[in-house]
Amino acid sequence: MEQNRLYDLIRKYADDMATPEEVQELHEWYQTVNTSAPVEWPAVDPGEKQLLQERLWQHLKPQHASRLRVIRMATRAAACLLVLAGAWMAWRYMGNKGPDLISIQNPSGKVTAISLPDSSHVWLNAASTLRYAKAFSSHREVFLDGEGYFDVAEDAAHPFVVHAGQLTTTVLGTSFDVRSFATETHTTVTVIRGKVQVENQHSLLDRLTPARQLQWNEKSRQSRTVSVDTAHTLAWQHGQLQFDDETLEEIAGTLSRWYNVKFIFKDQSSRSYRMIGSFNNTEPLSQVLTAMSSLVDLHWTFSEKDRTVTLSGRAHQ
Amino acid sequence: MTNYATLEDQHLLLALQKGDEKAFNEIYQRYWEKLVAIGYYHTRNKQWAEEVVGDVLIGLWNRKQDMQIHSLSAYLGTAVKYAVFKVLVRHQRRQDILLQQAGPDTDDATEKKLDARFLREFLDGVVETLPEKTRLVFRYSREDQLSVSEIAGKMELSPKSVEYHITKAIKTLREYIQKFNNILPF
Numbered sequence: 001m002e003q004n005r006l007y008d009l010i011r012k013y014a015d016d017m018a019t020p021e022e023v024q025e026l027h028e029w030y031q032t033v034n035t036s037a038p039v040e041w042p043a044v045d046p047g048e049k050q051l052l053q054e055r056l057w058q059h060l061k062p063q064h065a066s067r068l069r070v071i072r073m074a075t076r077a078a079a080c081l082l083v084l085a086g087a088w089m090a091w092r093y094m095g096n097k098g099p100d101l102i103s104i105q106n107p108s109g110k111v112t113a114i115s116l117p118d119s120s121h122v123w124l125n126a127a128s129t130l131r132y133a134k135a136f137s138s139h140r141e142v143f144l145d146g147e148g149y150f151d152v153a154e155d156a157a158h159p160f161v162v163h164a165g166q167l168t169t170t171v172l173g174t175s176f177d178v179r180s181f182a183t184e185t186h187t188t189v190t191v192i193r194g195k196v197q198v199e200n201q202h203s204l205l206d207r208l209t210p211a212r213q214l215q216w217n218e219k220s221r222q223s224r225t226v227s228v229d230t231a232h233t234l235a236w237q238h239g240q241l242q243f244d245d246e247t248l249e250e251i252a253g254t255l256s257r258w259y260n261v262k263f264i265f266k267d268q269s270s271r272s273y274r275m276i277g278s279f280n281n282t283e284p285l286s287q288v289l290t291a292m293s294s295l296v297d298l299h300w301t302f303s304e305k306d307r308t309v310t311l312s313g314r315a316h317q
Numbered sequence: 318m319t320n321y322a323t324l325e326d327q328h329l330l331l332a333l334q335k336g337d338e339k340a341f342n343e344i345y346q347r348y349w350e351k352l353v354a355i356g357y358y359h360t361r362n363k364q365w366a367e368e369v370v371g372d373v374l375i376g377l378w379n380r381k382q383d384m385q386i387h388s389l390s391a392y393l394g395t396a397v398k399y400a401v402f403k404v405l406v407r408h409q410r411r412q413d414i415l416l417q418q419a420g421p422d423t424d425d426a427t428e429k430k431l432d433a434r435f436l437r438e439f440l441d442g443v444v445e446t447l448p449e450k451t452r453l454v455f456r457y458s459r460e461d462q463l464s465v466s467e468i469a470g471k472m473e474l475s476p477k478s479v480e481y482h483i484t485k486a487i488k489t490l491r492e493y494i495q496k497f498n499n500i501l502p503f
Contacts, residue, residue, distance in 0.1 A: 006405065007405065007406060007409045010402045010431075011406065013402070013431075013434070014406075014427045014430035014431045015427075015430060016430075016434075030359070030398055030401070052349075052370065052371070053342065053349075055371070056345070056371055057338075060378055060379075287364070
């Protein structure tokens with residue numbers, strides 16, 4: 001049956017406007033499944049069944065999702081820490097010169113929740129590292145490469161300090177997001193709850209209130225503070241790969257950290273092309289690429305060997 | 318500990334009605350292949366096929382307390398047909414929006430109407446399970462719009478017993494479906 005005819009029949013059927021012949025035609029089209037050969041499901045990923053099941057639960061539990069997710073993430077993080085202890089958790093001894101540092105390296109493809117000794121919590125985004133001294137409790141100070149969301153336990157006597165890029169963020173008890181990837185020119189600090197003080201090596205830059213974001217340009221060493229939608233800032237913590245008017249280069253950066261791939265742009269002008277999009281981080285890379293490419297009219301290929309995505313064509317709508 | 322994999326559909330349904338997530342997961346495990354195959358066969362698109370499965374199972378979960386489902390496979394069989402229809406019109410609508418042949422808010426109603434039709438078809442199946450006399454009285458009353466005295470004359474029953482059968486049919490249907498009264502012609 002021709003597609004338009006089919007859509008037409010379904011609409012009429014929904015509206016109760018189909019003639020008995022049309023109803024029969026529609027049902028015959030539907031029934032043919034029972035008479036034909038078995039259907040080949042072109043499975044790419046053996047985990048598809050599992051992935052879809054997880055996505056279903058995300059749909060079914062939007063109300064209490066955030067709490068559950070935290071718990072789930074915490075258990076997942078615990079499991080991950082156990083299983084991958086050798087691979088991803090390195091205990092680094094700095095010798096006699098400095099304090100013993102604990103270093104937690106989060107790989108691509110996952111968000112890891114960490115409980116600190118003072119019962120503060122940190123969620124580490126993909127390809128991010130957190131370091132802190134073994135004697136953390138008396139000296140609440142951490143070092144971040146990449147992106148982390150901090151929910152800091154209140155303790156007025158001990159300020160909590162995050163070092164990231166050239167910035168130092170100081171708080172007493174609050175929650176905020178710090179993003180500082182070596183591949184990006186800006187380090188940002190976004191406040192979710194409470195008050196946060198941000199300084200560089202030399203001076204105080206700003207005191208931030210909720211939904212305010214300080215953007216520090218690591219090259220020009222200039223800062224500015226803007227209002228942001230914190231839901232967007234924390235989308236990564238809720239399992240979303242969200243792009244809000246970002247350049248394809250920035251998007252490629254995020255995707256490369258999440259999926260552990262490299263990107264090659266055949267056409268350099270496409271790098272600065274901007275787009276909006278949101279994907280579930282459980283989505284296979286191929287689906288994200290296909291959706292993205294079709295929106296901006298690019299073509300993608302993926303080389304399994306060196307894990308490289310090549311984008312060809314010139315981005316346009 | 319209950320081993321869900323060995324439970325009959327009937328018991329899974331009972332557990333599901335109580336909001337048992339493991340029962341839902343087991344239903345998913347049991348029917349995923351069938352649902353996704355039907356979805357894929359009709360849409361020839363993996364993503365759409367997954368949407369079909371999602372529609373069916375999210376619908377099952379959301380309605381678990383409102384409907385008494387006697388046969389899980391019969392319910393899913395009907396539900397998947399409507400989910401296929403819904404996903405097809407949904408994507409055609411998206412296509413229309415992309416090509417700017419339609420505004421973003423046009424024709425969303427079709428999916429709701431398909432939902433209503435699904436519930437009606439499901440209830441028709443329920444009507445079939447009524448005792449013969451009750452079913453006949455009910456059909457005369459609802460489909461042919463006959464009055465109580467007309468039905469009484471036709472079936473050689475007293476008006477009182479006609480009313481009894483109608484009440485009984487409605488009561489049964491109400492037990493099957495509680496939240497969707499508005500779409501029933503009562």
